[in-house]
Amino acid sequence: MNRTFLTAVTTLGLAASVLAQAPARAGESAPPGNGGPELSTTSRLKDRREVDAGTRAYSIGFQDGRFYANGWHITGEMGGVWTPPLKLVDGVWFGLDGQWVPQANRFSSGWGYTRYDFPDTAGLKVQRTDFVPDGRRAAVYGLTVTNPGAARTVTLQVNAHSELMGQYPWGFSGVTPNASDNLPDHGDYDGRRLVFTDDGALPGAPVHHYAAVVGTAQTPTSGAVGSQYWGPQPGHRCTGTEPGAPADPKPSQCDDGPFGRGTGGALNYTLSLPAGGSTTVWLGVAGSDQGATEARKELAGALQDPAAQLAEKVASRQKLAQMTRLSLPGDALVQQAVEWGKQNLADLTQTATDLQIRWTNQGKQFPAPLGTVDKATWIGAGYPDYPWIFGTDAEYTAFAAVSVGQFEAVKDHLRVLRDVSDILNDRSGVVTHEVVSDGSVWFGHDSRTTNADGTTAYDFNTDETVKFPSTVALLWRWTGDDRFRDEMYDFTRRNLRYVVRNLDADHDGWPEGLGNVERSGMGQEKLDNTVYFLRGLYDLADMAKSKHDGATYAWASNLARKLQQRFDGTWWYDQAQQYADSLVDPGNQQSFQKHWIGQTPMEAELRVKGATVPGIAPYAHGNAALAGREDPCYSGEHPLNPGLFHTGCGGGANGQGERVVFGLTTSIQSIGEGNYGRLGPDQQGRYTHALAEPMFSEPATGGTPDEQPGAMPEIFPSPDQGANIDRCWTCRSMFMQAWGNYGTAWAVVHQWLGVRPDLGHHAVEVVPQVPQGQTSVEGKDIRLGGGAADVRATHSGSSYVTTVDVDRSTGARTVLVGHTLPRGSAPAVVVLDGRVVHDYTVRHTNRGTEVTVATGPGAHTLRVTAR
Structure with missing residues (x-):
């Protein structure tokens, strides 16, 4: 695999609200840990989309850290922050001491989060970690600012641009109601948060009460609302009909689409940065299709110890990774x-x-x-x-x-x-x-x-x-x-x-x-x-x-x-x-x-x-x-x-x-x-x-x-x-x-490892087939019923070996352990757990010659020598 731009780096260590990383050598897979492995790229970041997702919301942006218009179901509006079935904002942007954080020069995708490394801004090192807590109708953006010099105070600027609209209707010709009926958003600064609302009804549709709230746990020094707040992006609307418009613009040329009726807002904060230290500010974007009161509740929940919620999110993804752990040398x-x-x-x-x-x-x-x-x-x-x-x-x-x-x-x-x-x-x-x-x-x-x-x-x-x-x-x-x-x-x-x-x-x-x-x-x-x-x-x-x-x-x-x-x-x-x-x-x-x-x-x-x-x-x-x-x-x-x-x-x-x-x-x-x-x-x-x-x-x-x-x-x-x-x-x-x-996944687990559960009948078959050109395949903690199974299959010359360990908690009473020999082959000797057996079964299928022996749950080793 070419690792010129794509490297695996080590896990995240979560210490208070600061995220630290220690890169592995290029080409190495990261060892398991708090955060799981990451994949990073530095190439053409403004052309690449990314997603952070939880069970109740997701955020789609670009790998340079910005939010361009993209998608076609609702022209240009399929990115940004969503809590199904509602879109909340087109994007959020950060600035320090009057300078917008520039486009990222490195993007990293992790298990349950993404991270952006930015060029230095206002003499400060800047990193952003995005995640969406499961169960929350909110996305969270953690801006980590590291001060390499003497203690100082800086101003943090946040911009957000709303776009409250449903996932339906779409913008296709003939659709009624149509995305073109999208109602304008109203913006407000309540002294702590930006509050965006959209109350009304599309033609022929019921009345809705959409709301999005943007803010941090800190109190801003000031705030404002207005349609001009797009951070460093110009707010260019692509419609395909504007004078001088390129025929097929790239997403980075488009900040909004023809159906955009959102507004924007700004929040300003004062940060005290210790000498040689870091501070992380967590910004939340939350919303509800049940009005602003519910949206505020969602934001409050998302901002309750975001670092702990990130750790919980990463742990949940690590738990998923522990099932079906493969070794395919x-x-x-x-x-x-x-x-x-x-x-x-x-x-x-x-x-x-x-x-x-x-x-x-x-x-x-x-x-x-x-x-x-x-x-x-x-x-x-x-x-x-x-x-x-x-x-x-x-x-x-x-x-x-x-x-x-x-x-x-x-x-x-x-x-x-x-x-x-x-x-x-x-x-x-x-x-x-x-x-x-x-x-x-x-x-x-x-x-x-x-x-x-x-x-x-x-x-x-x-x-x-x-x-x-x-x-x-x-x-x-x-x-x-x-x-x-x-x-x-x-x-x-x-x-x-x-x-x-x-x-x-x-x-x-x-x-x-x-x-x-x-x-x-x-x-x-x-x-x-x-x-x-x-x-x-x-x-x-x-x-x-x-x-x-x-x-x-x-x-x-x-x-x-x-x-x-x-x-x-x-x-x-x-x-x-x-x-x-x-x-x-x-x-x-x-x-x-x-x-x-x-x-x-x-x-x-x-x-x-x-x-x-x-x-x-x-x-x-x-x-x-x-x-x-x-x-x-x-x-x-x-x-x-x-x-x-x-x-x-x-x-x-x-x-x-x-x-x-x-x-x-x-x-x-x-x-x-x-x-x-x-x-x-x-x-x-x-x-x-x-x-x-x-x-x-x-x-x-x-x-x-x-x-x-x-x-x-x-x-x-x-x-x-x-x-x-x-x-x-x-x-x-x-x-x-x-x-x-x-x-x-199915090719490896079901075909290579040969895992064929029939737990409705309290049986499990394991009949591997090692791919040509390989010598071994292995899978651990393959979830079956209420338990799991481990499988290892090897092939060398005329010898085919299957090692299994099937938990009794899977619900299996019968385990068929086998191996698939090449088409036209036949078994000469079959040995189960060190004893030669003669009551094995041979089936000729499209895969090849399947040799199986019936046994029970537990650990077993089958060796088939072909003639």
Whole structure:
């Protein structure tokens, strides 16, 4: 890994309110400690976005310490400080003795915080540490000023610029109400704080009472309000229509967007600096959609010993890091990607209250709410434009989240999807697609219209409905939580019954409707819907059997078996040695447009009669399809990114392809490769590295991360889309996206380490497969049920060794310890805990030859010698 601009530094020591650091040597990983490791960069900081996030708020700025306009859902307004569903301010800025703190020259991303190192200002050394306390509707900024000389008194200036607005409505043409209806903010200085309010109603919307409060624990010497307070930034408004405006400005050229109606304020303080000493001033930005009184309470809570709250925040993130501790000596890059991916998932986990569920019909209406969800917790899709609740994103993200022990967030997300969907869709079983944190539903309603050409236009995606039962089953198997299974069971039955009853007009078994590829020209029956429907049926059957629901078990398992038998003959597109993207009715005519979903038959894993079946495609077709996608027609190459394109060359409805590498597409290819035992550096390794490189160091950005160090973005530098840092203020992808972690975390924990819990049936399987070119992989404290497991797998010559330690508190009664040998191999000698055994099981799967021995919880060592 290129460490020219990206280094890991040691942990933070928290002493009173002063944050100190001691850098490690470049290229070293920091040892664990109070703060956890950091990743730092010094390159093009004004072009890189960053986020600090807690469960009730987040702050999005830029790595030079400033706050530029960016994002496109509400043009230019997706940054700043938010407490879902409310934006509070565009930004905050600091000055000392009449000089604004200049742009940072070093940015560091830590576990639960970020830090900025600035050039000396007014003869003082300046550092800023930002964090968002969990449970607080507030962000906190700690300015540490170090005085290298004699004792002195300085003036601290603080500017803040408000922008009180909801996460919905958006600014797209035709949306009603519209972001252009944003009401002006009112500012006030109350002698201690800046208080911003926005009271009123958008056209056709209920009255709101928005408020933001900005201040410190100290009393200012003076304060003022006015629209001119933008700190060192000029307050330039980018609209795309102003005279002399650049066609595609960078974010750093834009301080506000066309919908900005905020105001500003200034606070001035006197600081007494000891000789050779440091002082940290903690500034809080807090708010509420319930008025100024509640906002003041939030600020007071955030300013109660901020240093202690920062220490608590860091400790909580360190606790997350202690689950699924990996040692991958042959692939340190992927090990680091999983480690930081845990933090990405935590950064995206949010909570909001009082969601008013409204069907906006893609912005065409804003009716009275159909119902209320009192409290919602979810894993957001991505920052800055997708921080709210999605169906399909969470269903992919769940695989990554369970593998690193973050069970609760996924459970809560599934509950929200169920609750919103039942309110919105009158308990039909359709899973909604996209829900803003105020309850506004953009897409995902159980309604359809017939187009002029006789085709059907859907207001929901079939894939989210057919994936939901599998996500519930995933949580049930990893946790053994029968109560959660029972809580979700009725909804999962309704999911698949709906599909069979309403989305199979030609009664051929293949579901109709929209899938994850949001492109025109596809047939009525989509490949991804089919693959996940088949998987969902098997998973529903498994849960039904455990609940002694014989009717549902028989229905789901029989239909799944019939569809599986017909799958390959219907969907394999022999001419291209790939799977068809869709089927066109009447007659199930194959359509092959080279979309990424062609790899889902290899990516999906089935659970059939208690056995894990990696991949639906038979080996010959799956192997050919995976190898084919490694071609430059389908996958990128360095110096951009070697991941999987959305649509291969010459594909799509327009025949031009879409050579854009997404984290999700690359994850699908990664997991498909793993299911077929293709773990080599030019196979799965190519795609896991394609996912990891943008987090740390990629050729397209000169050996620096895509944007925030340690954050996996949505889209990587691609032939048809350049790096985010080169793109304009409103045309960037997400700089942090959740679902791409599926392709790294699940690959390592589930495929390399072979952890396959079935705790709903009180069993755990551990069947590792060491990637080609590596000799060992290890994971400790892999959370399973109420306990954890340690796994180590090694391979040398014909010897394959698996060492496990499975807690009894996991709930497992049976542990299958095994190893995966290369395809065509067979075991010669099997030794468990020092004794030769003969009652082992051999299964030939798409991964290879799986050799397992049944035992119980505890510590065990299995050695398989292949012949």
